[in-house]
Amino acid sequence: MISELDELYKQVILDHNKNPRNFGVLENPTSHAKGHNPLCGDQLDLYLVIEDGIIKDVKFNGSGCAISKASASIMTSIIKGKTIEEAKQLFEHFHNLVTSDPEAEIDVSDLGKLEVFCGVREFPSRIKCASLPWHTLAQALNENGYSDLISTEV
Amino acid sequence: MENLFIDISEKKVFEVEKIRKDFPILSRLIHGKNLVYFDNAATTQKPRQVIDSIQNYYVNLNSNIHRGVHYLSEAATKEYECTRKIIQNFINAKHLEEIIYTRGTTESINLVASSYGFANFKKDDEILISAMEHHSNIVPWQIICQHTGAKLKVIPMNDDGEIILEEFDNMLNEKTKFVSVVHVSNSLGTINPIKYIIDKAHNFNIPVMVDAAQSIQHLKIDVQQLDCDFLAFSGHKIYGPTGIGILYGKKKYLIEMPPYQGGGDMIMSVSFEKTIYNELPYKFEAGTPNIAGVIGLGVAIRYINNIGIEAINNFENELLSYATNLLSDMKGLKIIGTAKDKTSVISFIIDNAHPHDVGTILDRDGVAVRTGHHCTEPVMRRFNIPATTRASFSFYNTFYEIDVLAKSLKKVINLFN
Numbered sequence: 001m002i003s004e005l006d007e008l009y010k011q012v013i014l015d016h017n018k019n020p021r022n023f024g025v026l027e028n029p030t031s032h033a034k035g036h037n038p039l040c041g042d043q044l045d046l047y048l049v050i051e052d053g054i055i056k057d058v059k060f061n062g063s064g065c066a067i068s069k070a071s072a073s074i075m076t077s078i079i080k081g082k083t084i085e086e087a088k089q090l091f092e093h094f095h096n097l098v099t100s101d102p103e104a105e106i107d108v109s110d111l112g113k114l115e116v117f118c119g120v121r122e123f124p125s126r127i128k129c130a131s132l133p134w135h136t137l138a139q140a141l142n143e144n145g146y147s148d149l150i151s152t153e154v
Numbered sequence: 155m156e157n158l159f160i161d162i163s164e165k166k167v168f169e170v171e172k173i174r175k176d177f178p179i180l181s182r183l184i185h186g187k188n189l190v191y192f193d194n195a196a197t198t199q200k201p202r203q204v205i206d207s208i209q210n211y212y213v214n215l216n217s218n219i220h221r222g223v224h225y226l227s228e229a230a231t232k233e234y235e236c237t238r239k240i241i242q243n244f245i246n247a248k249h250l251e252e253i254i255y256t257r258g259t260t261e262s263i264n265l266v267a268s269s270y271g272f273a274n275f276k277k278d279d280e281i282l283i284s285a286m287e288h289h290s291n292i293v294p295w296q297i298i299c300q301h302t303g304a305k306l307k308v309i310p311m312n313d314d315g316e317i318i319l320e321e322f323d324n325m326l327n328e329k330t331k332f333v334s335v336v337h338v339s340n341s342l343g344t345i346n347p348i349k350y351i352i353d354k355a356h357n358f359n360i361p362v363m364v365d366a367a368q369s370i371q372h373l374k375i376d377v378q379q380l381d382c383d384f385l386a387f388s389g390h391k392i393y394g395p396t397g398i399g400i401l402y403g404k405k406k407y408l409i410e411m412p413p414y415q416g417g418g419d420m421i422m423s424v425s426f427e428k429t430i431y432n433e434l435p436y437k438f439e440a441g442t443p444n445i446a447g448v449i450g451l452g453v454a455i456r457y458i459n460n461i462g463i464e465a466i467n468n469f470e471n472e473l474l475s476y477a478t479n480l481l482s483d484m485k486g487l488k489i490i491g492t493a494k495d496k497t498s499v500i501s502f503i504i505d506n507a508h509p510h511d512v513g514t515i516l517d518r519d520g521v522a523v524r525t526g527h528h529c530t531e532p533v534m535r536r537f538n539i540p541a542t543t544r545a546s547f548s549f550y551n552t553f554y555e556i557d558v559l560a561k562s563l564k565k566v567i568n569l570f571n
Contacts, residue, residue, distance in 0.1 A: 005518045009511075009569060017570075018506070040510045041527050041540040063540045065508035066570070126514060 007119030008126070009066065016070035021077045026059045031144045035062075035136030037128055042068045046076075046136045050146065055079050055087060065129050067120065072133035074113050079137070084146045087137065090114070094134050098127050168469035173461070174550050176201040187520030190555040195340050195368060195499050195546035196524050197390045200454070204394060207453040211446045218442055220419055234445055237452030238435075241400055244455050245385065246376040249405050251434035255443055258399035259367040260290040262386030263334070265401055265438060266363055267294035269411040270332070270384075277303030279331040282322070282355075284346070285311040285536055286339040289529045291365045295334065304331065311536065315342040315491040319350065326358050333362045334384075337369035341528035341544065342491030343474075343499030345369070352382055361407065367391055371548075372470060372497040374463050377402055389447060394454035398447030401438070408434050415440040466549045470498040473547040477556045484560070486567055490542050498547035501528075504563070507570040509543040515569070516543075519562040521555075 026047035035044035042064035049057040058080050060072045075094075079087045093110050094117070100106060102121040120130045174180050177199045182189055191199060211233070217226035219234050241253045256262045275281070281295050285308050292306075299306050307330075309322045317335075333355045337348050352362045363384035366375060370387040377385055384407070389398040403411075413420055413431055417440035422430040431437045458466065477500055481487055486505035504512060513525035524544045527534045534540060545559060 003518070005515060008514070014569070039526065041531075041534070042510075043540070063508075065510035067511070069508075123514060126510070129510060 004119065004122045008123055010116050010119065012074075012113075012116045013066060013070040016073040017066035020060075020069055020073040022059045022073065022080070023061065024059045025061050026057060031140040031146075033136045033140035033143065035132045035139070037064075037068070037132050039128065040065065042129060042132055044068065044072060044132055044136050046072075046133065046140055048137075048140055050084070050144070053084050053146075055082055055084070060133065064132070065126075067126050067129040068132050071117065071130045074116070075133045075137065078113055084141060087141070091134055091138060095131070097121075098130055168465070168472075168549065170469070170550060170552055174552075176203065176457075177550055178202055178205070180550060184520040184522070185518050187518075188558075190519075190521040190551075190558050192545040192547060192551065192555070192559060193522045193524050194371075194548040194551075195391075195528075195544065197396065198371065198393045198548055199550070200393055200395070200450075201457050203457055204450045204453045208395060208446045208450045211449050215449075219445055220436075230445060233449050233452075234443075237448045237455075240452045240455050244375075244459070245370075245402060246378050247402055248378055252402055252405055252408065254401040254403065254408075254435045254438045255448055256386075256399045256401050256438075257397055257444070258388040258390070259365060259386045260294075260388075260399075262384075262399055262401035263291055263363070263365065264294045265414040266334075266384050266386075266403070267298045269414045269438075270361075270407065271295075271298035271302065271304075273410070273412055275299075275302040275304040275331055278329060279304040280307050280325075280327070280329045281305070282307050282309055282325060282330060282333045282335075284309045284317050284335050286315065286317070286342060286344060286346075286530065286533050287334075287336050288340055288365065288367070289531070290367075291334055291336055292532070308532075309335075311344075314493050315339065315344045315533075316493045317344075317346055317351075319347065322351065323354060326354060326360070328358070330355075330358060330360050333360055334365065335362070336365040336367075337375075338366075338372065338497050338499075339491065339530070339533070340368045340499070341501055341530040341533050341542065342493065343496040343501070343546075344491060344493035345373070345495035345497060347495075348382070349380055352380055356381065368497065368499075371458075372463075372467055374467075383407055389451040389454065392451075392454055393457060394451035395444075395447040398444045398451050400451075405434065408438070413437055413440070417441045419443075461549065469549050470547055473551055473553070473556065474498040474500070476553055477545065477547065477559070480556060480560045481563070484563060484567065486571060487563065490537055490539065499544060500546075501542040501544045503539055503542055504566060505571065507566050509541040511570070512543045512563070512566050515566050516559070516562045519558065519565075521559050521562050523559075 029047035030050045031048040044062040047059045058076045108115045179199050215230045217230045219231040238253045355362045361383035364382045366387040371392040383404050385402040390396040420440040422432050490501045509525035526541045
């Protein structure tokens with residue numbers, strides 16, 4: 001039986017933590033937001049280049065735990081090239097996933113790579129770590145009038 | 155004190171198994187594992203005697219103090235005031251009325267900052283604190299500085315996490331109006347040379363407040379010997395209940411200081427024209443207090459006295475050196491806070507593993523540690539790290555539990571490297 005800990009620290013998450021994708025600074029972003037989790041000190045800078053409603057480029061920088069770093073790495077990987085609408089949908093899917101009851105069956109068909117975060121539900125104190133990059137994304141999109149995502153933390 | 159130790163193999167062992175039986179929570183399972191409670195610097199567990207005293211108060215004594223002439227009120231008042239005497243003896247205060255009940259260390263510091271500060275600080279006065287203060291010994295002074303125009307000055311520390319005394323000496327001047335320093339750092343474990351600091355400040359007639367939140371449970375404190383002017387600590391960090399704390403203050407200051415809060419119990423007489431404040435210590439104890447908390451704290455101090463604070467300190471030092479040796483040998487682990495004088499607190503970082511991940515993995519092995527900035531963000535900045543993992547030991551912890559910690563840490567190191 002796979003332990004809850006193994007479910008949380010899946011190989012994919014460990015890999016993204018060790019070799020985060022899209023890690024760094026974008027010199028001329030069209031959107032930028034800062035995410036901060038005062039509880040654990042996680043800090044995140046998210047840079048986006050949005051053209052014609054499409055996320056052309058995205059990078060993140062900062063320091064955080066394996067869960068928040070992997071979440072930012074995976075998020076930036078999957079939103080790159082997506083439209084704002086698609087990114088909003090992914091936000092909703094992710095939000096629904098991590099706030100769902102750990103016992104509840106989930107429809108993984110919409111989740112794609114995000115499925116690796118299923119295990120986070122068993123660790124209430126770590127849900128904020130996983131969702132920090134997404135809330136930072138929502139903030140970046142909202143501030144530029146691209147969306148009206150609710151960025152209230154879970 | 156000799157009889158508190160029994161020889162097992164070559165190592166002197168405190169009668170820890172017997173003591174552990176007094177703490178009901180220590181026998182519970184966490185995620186199916188025995189609880190290893192190493193978050194004692196955040197709060198300590200409570201012995202059954204303390205828990206029973208709180209229950210006994212609500213079952214047999216509940217009533218308001220200092221008010222009724224009925225039996226229960228008198229009995230509750232007696233128990234409540236009895237703790238004051240216990241605290242007076244515990245820290246060797248000269249006068250009973252120098253012991254003031256508060257909600258905790260934080261409120262004690264706020265009381266002094268607010269009452270003493272408003273009455274005495276002016277523009278360009280200087281208030282000294284150290285670089286390793288808990289937020290609760292930073293923010294109250296910042297607030298008072300904003301209101302009065304006084305300036306907050308910070309005594310720096312070295313790479314081991316020790317106050318640089320030469321810097322402190324140089325910072326004292328005729329503008330310095332107050333010094334408030336932590337006795338033991340909650341995030342580093344450093345024991346500060348508080349006597350030296352007090353004596354130097356007194357050369358300039360500057361009053362000194364000691365934040366004893368992290369020292370009262372480890373070290374013998376004698377306020378007359380230290381000659382500190384104010385001292386604050388919390389009940390819950392010394393095996394008592396939460397929501398109750400102590401402010402010790404020298405009578406000569408407390409008499410002059412204006413009330414911190416107004417209300418019932420702190421008055422002698424009230425009319426719409428003029429209110430006459432109550433005498434010490436009641437002047438600073440407005441409203442119905444945490445009576446059960448006070449009674450529980452008294453029982454906690456008695457419990458500590460029965461074991462003996464020196465015996466506690468000796469055993470905790472053994473735990474600290476055992477853990478320090480074990481953790482120092484781990485590849486990729488670095489201890490933050492390497493002062494020569496430390497209490498049983500070890501903060502550390504691990505290569506490639508964020509403290510929050512460390513904390514989660516340890517938790518699944520039943521090991522409770524604190525992760526984060528420990529309410530000392532400036533300390534984290536000083537060491538250029540976002541957070542640490544902190545294991546803090548109490549006299550009810552064992553060498554075996556430290557082995558469990560070490561084994562779990564090896565798991566962390568393997569996972570992330």
